[in-house]
Amino acid sequence: MSISRKIKASLSKSSMIRKMFEEGTAMKKKYGADKVYDFSLGNPNVEPPELFKKELINIAAENIPLKHGYAPNAGFPETRLAIAEKINKSYGLKLTADNVVMSCGAAGALNVIFKSLLDPGDEVIVPMPYFVEYPFYIDNYRGVVKFVKTNDDFSLNMEAIEEAINENTKAILINTPNNPTGKVYSEKNIIDLAELLNRKGAELLKSLYLISDEPYNEIVYDGVAVPGILKAYKNAIVAYSYSKTLSLPGERIGYIAVNPEIDNSADLLNAFIMCTRILGFVHAPALMQRVVARLQDARVDVSVYQKKRDLLCDGLARAGYKFIRPQGAFYLFAKSPIPEDVEFVKVLLKKNILAVPGSGFGGPGYFRIAYCVDDATIINSLPGFAEAIKEVS
Amino acid sequence: MSISRKIKASLSKSSMIRKMFEEGTAMKKKYGADKVYDFSLGNPNVEPPELFKKELINIAAENIPLKHGYAPNAGFPETRLAIAEKINKSYGLKLTADNVVMSCGAAGALNVIFKSLLDPGDEVIVPMPYFVEYPFYIDNYRGVVKFVKTNDDFSLNMEAIEEAINENTKAILINTPNNPTGKVYSEKNIIDLAELLNRKGAELLKSLYLISDEPYNEIVYDGVAVPGILKAYKNAIVAYSYSKTLSLPGERIGYIAVNPEIDNSADLLNAFIMCTRILGFVHAPALMQRVVARLQDARVDVSVYQKKRDLLCDGLARAGYKFIRPQGAFYLFAKSPIPEDVEFVKVLLKKNILAVPGSGFGGPGYFRIAYCVDDATIINSLPGFAEAIKEVS
Numbered sequence: 187m188s189i190s191r192k193i194k195a196s197l198s199k200s201s202m203i204r205k206m207f208e209e210g211t212a213m214k215k216k217y218g219a220d221k222v223y224d225f226s227l228g229n230p231n232v233e234p235p236e237l238f239k240k241e242l243i244n245i246a247a248e249n250i251p252l253k254h255g256y257a258p259n260a261g262f263p264e265t266r267l268a269i270a271e272k273i274n275k276s277y278g279l280k281l282t283a284d285n286v287v288m289s290c291g292a293a294g295a296l297n298v299i300f301k302s303l304l305d306p307g308d309e310v311i312v313p314m315p316y317f318v319e320y321p322f323y324i325d326n327y328r329g330v331v332k333f334v335k336t337n338d339d340f341s342l343n344m345e346a347i348e349e350a351i352n353e354n355t356k357a358i359l360i361n362t363p364n365n366p367t368g369k370v371y372s373e374k375n376i377i378d379l380a381e382l383l384n385r386k387g388a389e390l391l392k393s394l395y396l397i398s399d400e401p402y403n404e405i406v407y408d409g410v411a412v413p414g415i416l417k418a419y420k421n422a423i424v425a426y427s428y429s430k431t432l433s434l435p436g437e438r439i440g441y442i443a444v445n446p447e448i449d450n451s452a453d454l455l456n457a458f459i460m461c462t463r464i465l466g467f468v469h470a471p472a473l474m475q476r477v478v479a480r481l482q483d484a485r486v487d488v489s490v491y492q493k494k495r496d497l498l499c500d501g502l503a504r505a506g507y508k509f510i511r512p513q514g515a516f517y518l519f520a521k522s523p524i525p526e527d528v529e530f531v532k533v534l535l536k537k538n539i540l541a542v543p544g545s546g547f548g549g550p551g552y553f554r555i556a557y558c559v560d561d562a563t564i565i566n567s568l569p570g571f572a573e574a575i576k577e578v579s
Numbered sequence: 580m581s582i583s584r585k586i587k588a589s590l591s592k593s594s595m596i597r598k599m600f601e602e603g604t605a606m607k608k609k610y611g612a613d614k615v616y617d618f619s620l621g622n623p624n625v626e627p628p629e630l631f632k633k634e635l636i637n638i639a640a641e642n643i644p645l646k647h648g649y650a651p652n653a654g655f656p657e658t659r660l661a662i663a664e665k666i667n668k669s670y671g672l673k674l675t676a677d678n679v680v681m682s683c684g685a686a687g688a689l690n691v692i693f694k695s696l697l698d699p700g701d702e703v704i705v706p707m708p709y710f711v712e713y714p715f716y717i718d719n720y721r722g723v724v725k726f727v728k729t730n731d732d733f734s735l736n737m738e739a740i741e742e743a744i745n746e747n748t749k750a751i752l753i754n755t756p757n758n759p760t761g762k763v764y765s766e767k768n769i770i771d772l773a774e775l776l777n778r779k780g781a782e783l784l785k786s787l788y789l790i791s792d793e794p795y796n797e798i799v800y801d802g803v804a805v806p807g808i809l810k811a812y813k814n815a816i817v818a819y820s821y822s823k824t825l826s827l828p829g830e831r832i833g834y835i836a837v838n839p840e841i842d843n844s845a846d847l848l849n850a851f852i853m854c855t856r857i858l859g860f861v862h863a864p865a866l867m868q869r870v871v872a873r874l875q876d877a878r879v880d881v882s883v884y885q886k887k888r889d890l891l892c893d894g895l896a897r898a899g900y901k902f903i904r905p906q907g908a909f910y911l912f913a914k915s916p917i918p919e920d921v922e923f924v925k926v927l928l929k930k931n932i933l934a935v936p937g938s939g940f941g942g943p944g945y946f947r948i949a950y951c952v953d954d955a956t957i958i959n960s961l962p963g964f965a966e967a968i969k970e971v972s
Contacts, residue, residue: 188786188843189850190698190720197849229649238647242639246632254631254827256622290683290831290860297859301719305583322857326694327583393581434647436865438683438831450581456590457582464715466690467683471864472829 196322206531210540217538223567225555226540228365228517232491232558234433235484238477245476253476257469259459261288261441265479269441272482277414285446287458288470290438292401292427294462296323296359299397299423299442301465302457304329308356310397313342315519315549317365317399329356333548339510340369340519344378351386357395358383362412363402366547366554367519368495368512370406373413380419393421393449401427401440404485406514407492416445423448428478430515433486439474491516494557494564501568506575516558519549523575527553533578537570589715599924603933610931616960618948619933621758621910625884625951627826628877631870638869646869650862652852654681654834658872662834665875670807678839680851681863683831685794687855688818689716689752692790692835694858695850696749697722703790704743704751706735708912708942710758710792722749726941732903733762733912737771744779750788751776755805756795759940759947760912761888761905763799766806773812786814786842794820794833795908797878800885803906809838816841821871823908826879832867884909887950887957894961899968909951912942916968920946926971930963 206226213222245253260266266283273281289295300310306328312320313336321331332355334346347358358379362371371379379396387394398415403426406412415422427440442458444451462469469475498518499511509520522530527543531553534541544552557564599619606615638646653659659676666674682688693703699721705713706729714724725748727739740751751772755764764772772789780787791808796819799805808815820833835851837844855862862868891911892904902913915923920936924946927934937945950957 189695189846192698193695193850193853194846197846197853227649229645231645231648233645234647239639243636246635246639252622252624252626252826254627254829255624256620256828293859293861295859302582302586305585319857323859326857433645435649436647436862438861438864453582453587453590457586460586460590464712464719465858466686466688466716467860468686468831469829471831471867473866474864 206540206542209535213538213540222538222540223563223570224540225557225559225567226542228556228558230430230433230435230486230516230558231560232433232486235481235486237484238432238434238481241477241480245473254472257472257475259463259469260455261286261470262472262475262479265475266441268479268482269443273416273443277417279414279417279446281416281443281446284455285444285451287442287455287462288475289425289440289442289462290467290470291429291435291440292399292425293319293323294438294467294470295425295427295440295442296397296399297326297465298458298461298467299425300324300327300329301461302454303356303395307354309352309354310356311347311350311358313347313360315366315544315547315552317361318546320359330354340364340367341375342371342379344382347379348382348386351390351394353390353392355390355394357397359397359399361399363406363514365402365515366517366544366549367510368515368517369510370410370412370513373411376413376415376418383419383421387421396422397425398422399425401430402515404431405488405491405516407488407495408513410513412514416443420445420447421449431485432478432481434474437471437474439470439478441470491558494559494561497561497564498555498557501564502571505568505572506579507571516556518555518557519544519552520555522551522553524578525551527551530574530578533574534570537574539567539570539574599933599935602928606931606933614931616932616956616963618950618952618960619935621949621951623823623826623828623879623909623951624953625826625879628874628879630877631825631827631874634870634873638866647865650865650868652856652862653848654679654863655865655868655872658868659834661872661875662836666809666836670810672807672810672839674809674836674839677848678837678844680835680848680855681868682818682833682835682855683860683863684822684828684833685792685818685820686712686716687831687860687863688820688833688835689790689792690719690858691851691854691860692816692818693717693720693722694854695847696788700747701749702745702747703749704740706740706753708759708937708940708945710754711939713752723747733757733760734768735764735772737775740772741775741779744783744787746783746785748783748787750790752790752792754792756799756907758795758908759910759937759942760903761908761910762903763803763805763906766804769806769808769811776812776814780814789815790818791815792818794823797824798881798884798909799907800881800888801906805907809836813838813840814842824878825871825874827867830864830867832863832871884951887952887954890954890957891948891950894957895964898961898965899972900964909949911948911950912937912945913948915944915946917971918944920944923967923971926967927963930967932960932963932967
């Protein structure tokens with residue numbers, strides 16, 4: 187054996203999303219890209235706000251000495267301060283720059299958080315369905331994933347969570363707005379969760395961390411508000427990314443933010459800084475740190491995604507699909523008309539439609555549609571969706 | 580306990596370099612920055628080549644649709660190809676884009692390499708003195724570091740390496756040009772190493788990887804040539820960064836490159852790609868991937884560093900210090916005039932000179948001077964260096 191045995195084993199069961207992606211690439215070559223309806227990847231198709239391009243060019247041209255030199259491992263103090271102030275304004279909190287550590291996107295943030303928190307065997311509760319990378323991120327640091335079910339509307343199920351908590355529990359990881367369901371947890375749902383964690387933490391005499399992965403934080407529709415996790419619970423940690431809210435997934439920029447009252451805040455801050463360093467991030471990309479500091483009030487045009495959601499939901503509903511209308515993010519998690527979601531995705535494939543089986547997200551019997559695509563892709567795919575459900579009914 | 584016990588333990592013995600940095604910040608506040616001679620950090624003080632700024636502005640302004648969207652996990656094929664061609668031109672090799680994976684600097688590259696290669700207990704040989712982060716990178720993936728001594732001139736000691744190799748050995752990690760010594764391993768030294776690894780690999784019936792960390796690859800003086808590691812040994816893996824050669828340490832851009840004939844090349848490539856993804860890098864920053872693709876022939880002005888080296892070496896030699904004149908990188912690893920390097924660094928500190936004890940690099944009895952600083956800092960520090968050695972003699 188040459189490479190790590192564990193990695194070798196993981197490679198052999200490579201992700202369903204990746205398989206779909208490869209299938210899609212082959213199909214596009216065969217049929218032409220406009221004849222293939224690729225809903226497999228969450229790659230935003232909305233351009234960053236105009237202000238982003240302007241500030242990027244400004245900063246690229248500015249004569250700051252050694253502008254591309256090392257940043258502090260935690261990130262530039264001015265960027266961290268701008269973010270703290272933005273959070274404070276949004277949620278009425280009192281974060282300082284020391285409650286924010288810059289990261290390489292939310293994926294980088296979550297790896298730093300888990301490396302900082304977990305000892306071997308520590309358990310992390312993950313509601314299903316879940317973003318496919320979470321089990322890897324937790325396993326990287328020898329944590330143990332405890333999956334829990336959600337309610338029929340994908341809201342958090344307090345009984346299931348309570349049952350999963352024990353003396354080995356270190357954290358619960360939520361994702362709101364949610365990938366793959368588009369669910370935005372309600373304020374009541376979050377407050378119930380905070381109460382449960384407070385109660386169980388007191389009972390077990392330990393800090394139970396609530397980690398909220400929020401790359402879609404402001405991608406919400408119909409005036410839905412995303413409850414402030416940092417406000418709702420003392421031991422809350424947010425992993426944020428500008429990937430979706432500024433359409434910058436390629437630039438790997440985000441942050442970790444914590445409630446200023448979090449237990450052991452100095453240790454935590456130092457652990458985040460050290461883990462950012464030793465995991466090889468060193469720090470988040472410097473140029474993008476400078477850019478996002480100036481873009482705290484800018485966001486992509488969410489109405490574009492809302493229109494896509496409406497096009498898709500209306501079309502699928504007409505065809506007879508069952509689903510919860512997503513309130514945020516750009517995913518729809520529809521019920522497969524037959525119990526075998528992998529089989530149904532193959533039926534869709536024959537209509538040149540690429541979707542991902544829910545089984546890959548811990549949600550068998552469903553399939554995920556990532557609708558961050560051209561309107562035309564949605565519109566032109568609808569006859570295929572209608573044919574597919576008819577064929578299996 | 581709230582944070583990971585292991586991280587907590589590491590925090591309590593935070594790095595000597597970091598301590599020096601904090602000491603320096605305090606001293607600069609007290610005495611004024613121009614009165615403190617800070618040689619503690621390897622943060623390049625030479626600006627990136629003019630072409631970098633030009634291409635950065637060009638690319639920032641270009642109208643490429645969804646320019647800041649996700650890149651492939653391995654990086655853009657055109658960037659990987661440009662790098663493969665550059666390596667081929669330099670060393671007469673036949674790499675393809677598939678032999679290159681883009682990374683978040685060399686630190687990111689090394690983490691991806693070790694995650695890809697190591698099973699718990701696998702041993703990695705590290706010659707002393709060594710870059711302080713290596714033990715962390717290896718331990719992150721439950722590898723075991725086996726330190727080996729080098730010769731008096733800091734060249735690789737074949738006997739020590741041979742003695743360290745056993746059935747648990749997975750790799751040897753070298754760094755050339757070297758931090759902290761400035762050593763560039765000779766062609767003969769590298770060929771001897773390759774022969775040893777070939778012989779021991781055949782004996783043990785396993786692939787022994789030679790990992791070469793090369794952020795200083797083209798920072799060399801007096802016409803010294805850096806031997807091509809990829810050319811010298813089949814199972815060679817290079818971790819490269821543009822941090823020093825283009826003065827971009829803040830932008831976290833580099834790559835992994837392998838010999839096209841490396842054992843299990845398909846598995847390795849897929850492991851690098853998967854580990855880039857699951858460690859949370861996802862991929863190297865997209866904008867910088869586009870920029871460096873156009874800068875394969877650009878480099879910082881190395882003569883600026885050579886002048887600094889000469890200023891420093893001449894001054895220290897006059898004062899009576901003993902050292903090997905560095906052939907590359909921007910570090911000088913001088914003998915401490917007294918055996919206790921930590922004590923001598925404290926003597927320097929009284930002269931407002933910040934250096935790092937060799938003990939921190941596995942080189943007790945020495946101290947490191949990072950001379951990537953203003954010429955004035957070097958010149959004005961020399962009287963202090965002279966006084967310090969006199970005081971202890």
